Amino acid sequence: MSASIRVSGLVKRFGGLTALAGVELVAQPGEVLGIIGVNGAGKTTLMNCICGIYRPDEGRVMIGDRETTGLTPHEVAKLGIGRTFQIPRVFRRMSLIDNLLVPVLNRSEPDVVLIERAESMLERMRLIDLRHNFSEELSGGQQKLLEMARMLMPEPRVVMLDEPFAGVHPTLCRFMIEQIESIAAAGKTVLLISHDLTSIYQLSHRVAALNEGRVIAEGSVDQIRSDAAVIEAYLGA
Numbered sequence: 001m002s003a004s005i006r007v008s009g010l011v012k013r014f015g016g017l018t019a020l021a022g023v024e025l026v027a028q029p030g031e032v033l034g035i036i037g038v039n040g041a042g043k044t045t046l047m048n049c050i051c052g053i054y055r056p057d058e059g060r061v062m063i064g065d066r067e068t069t070g071l072t073p074h075e076v077a078k079l080g081i082g083r084t085f086q087i088p089r090v091f092r093r094m095s096l097i098d099n100l101l102v103p104v105l106n107r108s109e110p111d112v113v114l115i116e117r118a119e120s121m122l123e124r125m126r127l128i129d130l131r132h133n134f135s136e137e138l139s140g141g142q143q144k145l146l147e148m149a150r151m152l153m154p155e156p157r158v159v160m161l162d163e164p165f166a167g168v169h170p171t172l173c174r175f176m177i178e179q180i181e182s183i184a185a186a187g188k189t190v191l192l193i194s195h196d197l198t199s200i201y202q203l204s205h206r207v208a209a210l211n212e213g214r215v216i217a218e219g220s221v222d223q224i225r226s227d228a229a230v231i232e233a234y235l236g237a
């Protein structure tokens with residue numbers, strides 16, 4: 001089976017600063033790959049290069065057997081990548097249900113099917129009672145759930161979650177962990193970026209540690225926890 005996502009030799013420079021210095025990553029269907037690293041390690045830049053917000057200077061991104069390097073975010077999304085942002089980007093003056101319908105506007109499926117899917121997604125995220133409210137009325141944590149629901153609407157094969165637990169209270173955090181587990185159990189590949197090492201270690205099947213734009217260690221949670229280079233990168237920061 002081909003990997004869901006394969007990143008090879010990815011380089012991204014901002015002027016004289018090399019944010020990604022040849023990143024290699026592979027993740028399989030149904031796998032949660034945790035991506036950790038101190039501030040400035042290159043985690044968000046990596047995500048932005050994968051989803052087409054940034055064009056890498058070198059290297060390749062493959063989704064299944066399709067190369068997506070250099071495609072626009074819209075084209076990458078159509079090939080099956082979804083993402084959420086550190087600070088949720090919902091359409092604030094639109095209802096929850098309309099927020100969910102935006103990414104499937106050009107689908108050939110009948111409206112009734114899409115609306116049903118949106119409602120069941122809101123049900124799953126415990127937001128159904130608010131479906132006709134503007135999304136700006138939601139709490140920050142609820143906006144993260146709405147963004148996750150919107151990301152799932154086009155049925156992506158790879159999802160990238162940027163700091164899903166940041167600023168979220170513990171009960172909601174547990175609920176989000178369950179949701180992420182069920183996304184992976186449905187066969188999707190999850191790339192999970194977080195500073196919350198407890199949640200990363202709880203959820204990830206494998207972890208990649210980035211430092212200064214490079215993967216310095218990759219392996220099981222136990223391997224990463226005891227890796228000398230990872231410990232030094234964190235303690236030395």
Ligand SMILES: Nc1ncnc2c1ncn2[C@@H]1O[C@H](COP(=O)(O)OP(=O)(O)OP(=O)(O)O)[C@@H](O)[C@H]1O
Pocket residue numbers: 014017018019037038039040041042043044045046
């Ligand atoms: N648009 C940009 N222009 C210039 N430099 C940038 C830009 N985006 C990121 N950088 C720099 O690239 C490096 C990697 O940043 P990045 O945001 O990817 O790190 P990160 O691991 O996501 O950090 P954090 O955990 O703080 O979000 C940093 O030195 C950052 O200042």
